[in-house]
Every structure is written in structure tokens, then in C-alpha cells.
Amino acid sequence: MKKGLRSRLAQYGDEEFALFLRRGFLKGAGFTDEALDRPIVGILSTASDFNPCHKTAPQVAEAVSRGVRMAGALPFVFPTVSLHEAFSFPTSMLLRNLMAMDVEEMISALPLDAVVLIGGCDKTIPAELMGAISADMPAIVVNVGSMLAGKHEGARLGACTDCRRLWAAFRAGTLDGPDLDRAHDQLMPTSGTCMVMGTASTMACMAETLGFMLPGSATAPAVSSDRWRFAEATGKRAAEMAISGGPLPSELLTKAALKNASVVLQATSGSTNAIVHLAAIAGRAGIQYDLDELDRVGREVPVLLDLKPAGNNFMEDFHAGGSLPSLWRRLKDHLDLSAKTVNGETIGEIIARWPPYVDDKVIRPLDNPIVPSEAIAVLKGNLAPQGAAIKLAAATPALFQHEGPALVFDSLADLEARIDDPDLDVTPDTVMVLRNAGPIGAPGMPEAGALPIPKKLGSKGLKDMVRISDARMSGTAFGTVVLHISPEAAAGGPLALVRDGDIIKLDAKGRTLTLKVDDAELARRKTEWKPPAKPERGYHRLWVDTVTQAEQGCDFDFLVGK
Numbered sequence: 001m002k003k004g005l006r007s008r009l010a011q012y013g014d015e016e017f018a019l020f021l022r023r024g025f026l027k028g029a030g031f032t033d034e035a036l037d038r039p040i041v042g043i044l045s046t047a048s049d050f051n052p053c054h055k056t057a058p059q060v061a062e063a064v065s066r067g068v069r070m071a072g073a074l075p076f077v078f079p080t081v082s083l084h085e086a087f088s089f090p091t092s093m094l095l096r097n098l099m100a101m102d103v104e105e106m107i108s109a110l111p112l113d114a115v116v117l118i119g120g121c122d123k124t125i126p127a128e129l130m131g132a133i134s135a136d137m138p139a140i141v142v143n144v145g146s147m148l149a150g151k152h153e154g155a156r157l158g159a160c161t162d163c164r165r166l167w168a169a170f171r172a173g174t175l176d177g178p179d180l181d182r183a184h185d186q187l188m189p190t191s192g193t194c195m196v197m198g199t200a201s202t203m204a205c206m207a208e209t210l211g212f213m214l215p216g217s218a219t220a221p222a223v224s225s226d227r228w229r230f231a232e233a234t235g236k237r238a239a240e241m242a243i244s245g246g247p248l249p250s251e252l253l254t255k256a257a258l259k260n261a262s263v264v265l266q267a268t269s270g271s272t273n274a275i276v277h278l279a280a281i282a283g284r285a286g287i288q289y290d291l292d293e294l295d296r297v298g299r300e301v302p303v304l305l306d307l308k309p310a311g312n313n314f315m316e317d318f319h320a321g322g323s324l325p326s327l328w329r330r331l332k333d334h335l336d337l338s339a340k341t342v343n344g345e346t347i348g349e350i351i352a353r354w355p356p357y358v359d360d361k362v363i364r365p366l367d368n369p370i371v372p373s374e375a376i377a378v379l380k381g382n383l384a385p386q387g388a389a390i391k392l393a394a395a396t397p398a399l400f401q402h403e404g405p406a407l408v409f410d411s412l413a414d415l416e417a418r419i420d421d422p423d424l425d426v427t428p429d430t431v432m433v434l435r436n437a438g439p440i441g442a443p444g445m446p447e448a449g450a451l452p453i454p455k456k457l458g459s460k461g462l463k464d465m466v467r468i469s470d471a472r473m474s475g476t477a478f479g480t481v482v483l484h485i486s487p488e489a490a491a492g493g494p495l496a497l498v499r500d501g502d503i504i505k506l507d508a509k510g511r512t513l514t515l516k517v518d519d520a521e522l523a524r525r526k527t528e529w530k531p532p533a534k535p536e537r538g539y540h541r542l543w544v545d546t547v548t549q550a551e552q553g554c555d556f557d558f559l560v561g562k
């Protein structure tokens with residue numbers, strides 16, 4: 001395999017001419033022959049003015065470049081699709097696979113020997129890992145890091161858990177506009193990713209646990225000096241990988257690594273979105289992500305990490321409290337310690353050498369968890385034959401067992417139009433159903449699963465009720481919310497057949513979600529069901545034609561496997 005500038009030459013039918021031309025353009029940019037003979041590390045930058053979470057990505061790239069040069073290689077920074085959760089219509093999830101394709105194709109086409117993937121905001125790290133695994137090129141992730149916690153009138157605030165809490169109070173009329181405005185200024189007080197255990201923090205912890213990041217690096221805040229030191233060290237390690245040719249993603253992304261990810265997902269009460277992303281990441285390596293294993297390890301592992309939304313602290317506290325390897329140490333009897341990481345050590349070797357200090361208040365011991373039982377449960381039943389998920393750690397225990405009449409919203413537009421109707425036929429016992437919000441239906445499976453509490457109930461103080469859907473939910477959200485129902489309604493799943501007033505039974509501890517309507521009636525309703533119209537052209541058409549269901553990761557079917 002040719003290395004450096006000699007690799008992946010443009011095809012002119014004359015390789016030496018292609019190299020002559022390539023070197024010539026770089027000479028034009030001021031490079032010397034000595035520089036151009038070095039191994040090359042690509043630095044994939046996700047800097048974008050439309051991605052404020054990644055405002056510091058250029059500085060991260062600069063520190064990575066410094067590390068690459070220190071280790072004798074040549075850094076090249078290049079752009080890719082960059083996704084921010086709040087800036088993409090209809091949802092950034094719709095573009096995750098586009099970003100994954102961009103990552104795969106660019107790192108497969110460019111003359112680089114290793115790549116540093118700068119990620120952070122929710123979909124970016126999943127897309128980068130998906131692309132890197134498919135390209136199977138030496139790859140290492142460095143995240144932009146999380147925001148510092150906000151401080152407002154004596155309270156610490158965190159995006160977006162407190163965004164949701166304050167907005168719900170505003171909707172319920174218990175917080176007025178000026179108070180909301182003052183808090184608004186402090187909800188995101190620095191650049192960086194959301195500083196609670198939302199999807200960005202979760203996926204950073206997943207990437208480090210899967211072995212794709214330097215140990216301890218996932219938790220360093222965006223504006224800390226640790227962040228720049230980790231970036232420099234990541235560049236140095238990438239240069240070593242460029243020279244040695246490994247390790248490859250296929251050596252890291254194993255069933256053992258995925259089991260470890262499931263254990264850490266439960267112990268951190270991580271975002272349910274990680275289930276979909278882990279399934280997509282595993283799928284790229286030809287592995288089916290094991291939902292039964294996720295459920296099983298959840299029964300064995302309580303929630304140890306005291307971070308919002310399950311607890312009280314923020315990512316900066318996790319970092320100062322010992323960071324991820326300290327949590328691994330707590331969990332070592334549940335982890336596969338032989339799993340390899342990108343720096344050449346196994347998880348077990350990292351635990352053995354990690355400093356002994358740990359803040360028990362943030363990374364709780366096993367005998368004093370923040371939540372004594374599983375964070376996430378996987379449900380099945382006649383309403384979710386291929387599965388559904390519920391975050392028990394964010395739900396109301398009194399609603400774990402609940403039976404009530406369905407109130408069906410056929411789409412997000414229907415939900416928005418009727419949710420605050422004073423005549424809405426809803427009581428605290430109602431099971432609110434949102435459908436056609438899944439991978440095909442929305443399209444893009446937006447984070448709409450935590451349906452707002454109808455104003456007529458919220459204004460009377462009701463904080464939670466059972467809500468079910470084929471959508472996703474933000475990792476920063478809370479409530480008794482069943483998500484990822486599969487098959488989704490738009491694919492003809494049983495969710496499409498629910499009618500107002502049907503009785504739905506949730507038995508979260510028994511792991512079932514049941515529509516109490518007999519099979520003959522459901523079969524009759526199915527004959528009346530019609531699939532939704534498809535987009536006529538472009539990327540949206542490609543998406544609905546080829547996207548897989550939630551338990552397979554919502555990847556495109558033609559990108560799964562080797």
C-alpha cells in the first residue's frame with residue numbers, strides 16, 4: 001500500500017504524472033519536498049458557523065496539527081458535513097447518513113495515512129465512526145468538549161435539560177417571560193456541547209469506551225486547557241498510527257467493545273439515541289447490535305454517574321471527578337477488559353494505571369448508586385414486535401405499570417395543531433400516541449417522542465404521563481416515554497392501527513407494550529392502511545427507500561456490513 005502523497009492518486013493513466021501534478025500544487029502552496037515526503041494525517045474538521053457547539057473546532061484542529069508535527073507527520077485539515085441538533089430541518093438525524101457517507105468517501109479518496117475525526121454535537125461522532133469503520137482506515141476521535149455549566153440566581157443550569165424544564169414551566173404559566181429571558185442567557189454559557197448526559201456527552205463516552213479516543217479525553221470541557229492537551233496528544237497518536245498503519249477500526253469495533261458500550265450506557269443513564277447510533281456503528285462492521293444484551297446488562301448495572309438529567313452534576317464535574325476510566329474501574333466486573341483501544345492499551349490496562357482518585361459524589365460506588373436499577377429497558381409486545389425503548393431513569397416509577405385509553409396524533413403537524421386545544425379529550429390516565437414520526441414517517445425520526453403535556457393538564461400541575469411513539473427523544477429529556485417503536489407506523493407497523501380509545505398497557509418491568517385489541521380487528525384495520533406518499537426526488541427519496549428501522553440503526557441498507 002502506497003503511503004502519504006503517493007497514495008490514492010487521481011487517475012490519469014500515468015501515476016508518476018499524477019504525483020508530479022499533486023506535488024506541484026502543494027509546492028504552489030509553499031510546501032518543501034521534505035515536508036511532502038512525510039506520512040499524512042487528515043484532520044476532519046466540523047467547524048461551521050451553523051454549528052455553535054463546534055465553535056472551537058478550529059482551535060482543536062490547530063492543537064491536533066501541533067501534535068501531528070511533533071511526531072513527524074504532516075497534518076492536512078479538511079471540512080466535512082457538520083450537523084448541529086437545532087439547525088437542521090426537519091431533523092439532523094435525516095442528515096447523519098449523509099455525513100457518514102461524506103466521511104467515508106472523503107477519507108477513502110484523499111491521500112492520508114490516518115485520520116483525526118473532530119466531533120461533538122449529537123450526530124457528528126456517530127456519523128464519523130460509521131464512515132471510518134466502513135473505510136477501515138486508522139482513525140481516532142477527538143471531541144470538541146462540553147460547555148461549562150451555567151449559573152443563574154443561585155442555581156446551576158445545563159443545556160438542554162434545564163431548557164426543557166424552564167420551557168415547560170413557561171408553558172404551564174409558572175415562569176414569566178422576563179424570568180425565562182434572564183435564564184436563557186445562562187443556559188449555554190460557553191461554546192461546546194451540551195454539558196449534561198445528553199446525546200453528545202453519551203456518544204463521546206461511547207466513542208471512548210469503544211476504544212476510539214484517548215483515555216480520559218471524552219469529558220474535558222471545551223474551554224479547558226485539558227481539551228487542547230488531549231487534542232495535541234491525539235494528533236501525536238494519529239501520526240504514530242499513520243506511520244505504523246494501525247490499529248484499524250475493524251480491530252477495535254468488536255462484540256466485546258459493544259458490550260462494554262452497553263454497560264457504560266446503562267451506568268451513565270446515557271441517551272436512548274445511543275441505541276440507534278450503536279446499532280448503526282455496529283452494522284458498519286457487519287455486527288447486529290444486541291438489544292437483549294443491552295437490556296440484560298441493565299438489570300445487572302445500576303446508574304452510577306450522578307449527572308443531569310438522572311442526577312445533579314455536569315460533564316465538568318465528571319471530568320474533575322476522575323473521568324471515564326474511573327467509571328470503568330467501578331464497572332470492571334461487568335466489562336470485557338481485553339477490549340483494545342486506539343492508544344494500544346486494553347481497557348483493563350488503562351484501568352490498572354489510572355490515578356486512584358475518584359469523586360464518590362459524581363461517580364458513585366456500586367453500593368450507593370444514584371438510581372438503583374437499570375437506566376434503559378427494551379420493550380417488546382404486539383405494539384412493538386421488533387422492539388421499543390424506555391428510559392426508566394428519566395421516567396416516573398408510578399407509571400412503569402400503566403393502562404389507559406389511547407389519544408392518537410397522526411403526525412407532528414397534528415400534534416402541534418391539537419395538543420393545547422382546550423377541548424382535547426385527555427386525562428392524566430390517557431396514553432398519548434404519536435405516529436408517523438419514525439425513520440421513514442417524519443422522515444428522519446426526529447426527537448419528538450417526549451410529547452408536551454397538554455396545557456389543560458400542565459397548567460394544573462401534571463408533570464408526566466405515558467407517551468409512546470416511533471420517534472426518538474433528546475438525551476436531555478425526561479418523562480415516561482416509550483420510543484423507537486418498531487416497525488414504525490409508516491412501515492405498516494401495528495402503531496399505524498391504533499385508534500383513539502383503544503386500551504394500551506405499558507408494563508416496563510415486565511418489558512411489554514400491549515395494544516389490547518384482538519388480532520382479527522387489527523388484521524381488518526390493516527387492510528384499510530395505506531403507506532404514506534414518498535418524496536419524489538433527491539436525498540430524501542434515497543432515505544425513505546433505503547433507511548432501516550430503529551433497531552438496525554436507521555442506516556441505509558446498502559451501507560450495512562463490509
Ligand code: FES
Pocket residue numbers: 053084085086120121122160192193194198200
Ligand atoms: Fe450540540 Fe446539544 S445541541 S450538543
